[in-house]
Amino acid sequence: MSKWMYVAGIALIAGFAALMVMELRNSTTPYVTKVADIRSFGDRPVQFKGRIVQGKTTYDRATHDLCFALADDAGKTLDVRYDGPKPGSFVTADYAVVRGVYRGGKFRADQLLLKCPSKYQGKR
Amino acid sequence: MSLRGAVAVLVKDARCELRSKQAISAVLLFAVTSTIAVSFTLGMIGSDAAVASTLLWVVIYFSAMAGLGRSFAHEEETYTAGLLRLAVPAESVYVGKLAFNFLTLAAVEVVTVPLFVLLTDCRVARVGAFIGMLLLGSAALSAGATAAAAMVSRAASKGALFAGVSFPLLAPALGIAIAGTNAALASSPAGCAADMRLLVYYCGVVITASLMLFRCIWEE
Amino acid sequence: MGRVGTRAILPIWLQVFVGVEMTAVIVAAFLYVPPADGFASPECARIMIFHVPCAIIAVVAYIVSTVYAVLCLTRDEMASDVKSAASASLGFLFTALATVTGMIFARVEWGTAWNWDPRETSILMLVIIYAAYFALRGAIPNAANRARISAAYNILACLVMPFVMFVLPRISPGLHPSEVSLSPEYREALVGAMLGYVIIYVWMLRLAVRVREASLARRR
Numbered sequence: 001m002s003k004w005m006y007v008a009g010i011a012l013i014a015g016f017a018a019l020m021v022m023e024l025r026n027s028t029t030p031y032v033t034k035v036a037d038i039r040s041f042g043d044r045p046v047q048f049k050g051r052i053v054q055g056k057t058t059y060d061r062a063t064h065d066l067c068f069a070l071a072d073d074a075g076k077t078l079d080v081r082y083d084g085p086k087p088g089s090f091v092t093a094d095y096a097v098v099r100g101v102y103r104g105g106k107f108r109a110d111q112l113l114l115k116c117p118s119k120y121q122g123k124r
Numbered sequence: 125m126s127l128r129g130a131v132a133v134l135v136k137d138a139r140c141e142l143r144s145k146q147a148i149s150a151v152l153l154f155a156v157t158s159t160i161a162v163s164f165t166l167g168m169i170g171s172d173a174a175v176a177s178t179l180l181w182v183v184i185y186f187s188a189m190a191g192l193g194r195s196f197a198h199e200e201e202t203y204t205a206g207l208l209r210l211a212v213p214a215e216s217v218y219v220g221k222l223a224f225n226f227l228t229l230a231a232v233e234v235v236t237v238p239l240f241v242l243l244t245d246c247r248v249a250r251v252g253a254f255i256g257m258l259l260l261g262s263a264a265l266s267a268g269a270t271a272a273a274a275m276v277s278r279a280a281s282k283g284a285l286f287a288g289v290s291f292p293l294l295a296p297a298l299g300i301a302i303a304g305t306n307a308a309l310a311s312s313p314a315g316c317a318a319d320m321r322l323l324v325y326y327c328g329v330v331i332t333a334s335l336m337l338f339r340c341i342w343e344e
Numbered sequence: 345m346g347r348v349g350t351r352a353i354l355p356i357w358l359q360v361f362v363g364v365e366m367t368a369v370i371v372a373a374f375l376y377v378p379p380a381d382g383f384a385s386p387e388c389a390r391i392m393i394f395h396v397p398c399a400i401i402a403v404v405a406y407i408v409s410t411v412y413a414v415l416c417l418t419r420d421e422m423a424s425d426v427k428s429a430a431s432a433s434l435g436f437l438f439t440a441l442a443t444v445t446g447m448i449f450a451r452v453e454w455g456t457a458w459n460w461d462p463r464e465t466s467i468l469m470l471v472i473i474y475a476a477y478f479a480l481r482g483a484i485p486n487a488a489n490r491a492r493i494s495a496a497y498n499i500l501a502c503l504v505m506p507f508v509m510f511v512l513p514r515i516s517p518g519l520h521p522s523e524v525s526l527s528p529e530y531r532e533a534l535v536g537a538m539l540g541y542v543i544i545y546v547w548m549l550r551l552a553v554r555v556r557e558a559s560l561a562r563r564r
Contacts, residue, residue: 009336016328017506023321271500275493279483289480292473293500296507326507333503337496340417344489 035076038102048107049097049115052090053077059086066112070096082109090114129212133220137195138227148228151191155236158183163243173310176246180237181302185265185294187232192225192269193286196277205277209343218270218338222331225273226266233258246309253308253316260323261301267327268293271334274341297326348557354547362547366540369393369533377529388452391445393533397541399442399467405435405545406470410502413495425491426560428498429481430552434545436474443467463520466509473501 032038032046050070056077057068066082080098087093093114100109141148162179199205208217237258241248248254272290279285304319373393379386412428446464447457458464480497484490526534 006336009332012332013329013503016325016332017503020322020325020329020507023318023325268504275480275497276483278486278489278493279480285479285483289476289497292469292476293504295469296504300507322507326504329503329507330500333500337417337499340492341496 033072034074035072035078036074038078038107041102045099045101045110047097047099048072048078049095050078052093052096057090066090068096070098078107079105080107080109082112087112087114126213126216127219129216130219130223133208133212133217134223134227137220137224141224141228147191147194148231151187151228151232152235154190155183155187155232156239158186159236159240160243163240166244173246174306176244177305177309178302180240181261181298181305183236183240184229184233184262185298187236188229188265188269189287189290191228191232192266193273193276193283193290195221195225195270196273200277214339214342215335217342218274218334221274222266222270222334225270226263229262229266230259233262248309250308253320254305256320257301257304257308257316257323260320260327261297261305264297264301264323264326264330265294267330267334268297271330271337271341274338293330297323300326348561349554353550353554354543358543359547362540362543365536366544369536369540372529372533372536377533378527385452388449391449393530393537395442395445395449396534397538398438398445399463400538401541401545402435402438402442402467402470405431405438405549406473406502408549409435410498413498416491416495417499421488421491422560425495426556427549427553428495430556431549432474432477432498434548434552436471436478438545439467439470439474443471461520462509466505469505469508473505477501 032041032048035048035050038046038048048070050072053069053071057066059066064083064085066086067080068082069077069079071077080096080100082098082100095115097111097113097115098107098109099111100107102108162183166176166179196205199208212220240246269290272286272293276286276289300319300322304316304323307316307319373390377390377393379389409428409431412424412431416422416424416428443464446467450459450464451457477494477497481490481494484493
């Protein structure tokens with residue numbers, strides 16, 4: 001195979017790879033950082049990361065209904081309702097990422113992920 | 125690379141296969157029995173679109189593992205590989221074998237997919253998208269499997285090695301196909317257009333790379 | 345083929361330096377670095393100092409292995425093949441270590457050893473690629489064929505990896521932290537560990553290549 005065909009092949013592969021990266025950037029669930037923006041997405045699932053507000057967590061063990069509040073950097077809070085068992089690390093987690101839809105005043109989450117504390121600092 | 129050569133390879137393999145029906149009958153038997161086994165359990169737990177699409181693709185994937193590995197191995201075993209190397213340029217061999225593997229997989233799916241849908245009473249929300257996903261997913265699986273089969277044909281222990289070697293190459297295609305079929309079955313609002321495009325890019329990368337590398341894999 | 349390098353594997357001063365330096369890092373990790381606030385087990389966060397450089401080197405080793413695979417096919421077949429295989433074997437070692445340290449940390453911090461976090465899954469894929477690579481190498485008796493075919497597999501797997509790595513974050517956001525803040529002690533220990541790991545990797549690579557070259561030369 002001539003050199004030209006190799007060059008063309010590599011260019012083709014690079015092209016496909018670039019297309020793939022663009023595709024994935026567009027199709028990932030949008031990551032929202034402000035509570036105010038969530039409403040604009042309507043029925044589309046979004047991901048939101050916020051600080052867990054202490055003292056607003058309720059958990060009904062029978063129905064697996066976990067209700068808590070997340071706050072964004074601006075201080076606005078979001079009421080979240082998660083259908084599922086309460087993760088063990090919920091008490092020590094400081095941030096949570098939820099994925100779901102904003103419906104009827106509450107954010108109904110189908111995925112809940114607790115962020116591990118990333119401050120590798122000593123106790124002051 | 126000559127297209128005529130590729131077609132000749134395809135026709136030769138098709139003729140051999142139709143004559144002996146050895147590989148296709150084994151794969152078909154495997155696929156049908158797995159489909160029945162899967163539908164049996166699925167019927168008991170109730171079919172969720174995600175579970176159904178996963179199990180369907182698992183059946184197709186394992187049928188591919190069972191059936192597509194032989195495409196190069198039997199050339200080596202019957203000592204026709206040397207003649208093939210002389211007669212046709214390397215890239216044509218790859219294209220011909222790729223087409224043959226794809227058609228084999230498609231033939232197996234023509235039987236098993238309707239059987240699966242029937243037995244699990246699976247609701248297909250978008251038929252066109254569903255069939256499109258099946259075709260694209262099969263093309264992706266064939267692309268990776270053909271390259272892997274060629275690499276394994278020179279090796280000593282062919283059967284299990286083929287499945288192990290092709291898994292890393294095929295895993296992303298499998299994941300995308302399952303996600304896309306899930307969307308097609310359950311009619312999620314996003315649809316499976318994104319997954320279809322991803323599979324096209326995947327096929328593009330694997331087929332282009334295999335064409336460029338095939339000479340190194342195939343030649344003595 | 346059969347040429348064995350004669351230059352020193354690693355200059356003596358560098359060997360002494362890395363020995364002293366890594367000892368210092370290990371001591372620092374336990375005595376100098378404070379326990380991290382906010383973790384489920386503050387003491388156990390120290391494992392990060394060893395886990396992160398290990399994972400980085402695992403990926404670097406794989407990339408080096410693929411670069412040599414490309415060189416093997418385009419330029420110097422046997423010599424590059426030796427280096428490619430050596431780097432892959434080291435990469436396998438570092439990947440296994442990274443996985444084990446990660447699982448220990450995950451068990452302590454999040455409760456379960458395996459969580460299907462995207463980074464965890466991609467490191468698992470890397471393990472499978474290495475395993476398939478070595479299985480393929482082991483099964484091909486002819487040295488020249490082995491070099492070419494394993495190089496082709498290495499390149500194909502590398503091309504497919506981006507699909508795996510980008511597809512996975514769609515499944516779940518992941519547990520690994522995205523923004524990390526490090527106290528000065530942690531930062532120093534981490535940089536020290538990274539430096540030590542790089543030097544150790546280069547040392548082991550040169551050693552492994554020399555051993556392979558020597559055994560090949562001996563066979564002739």
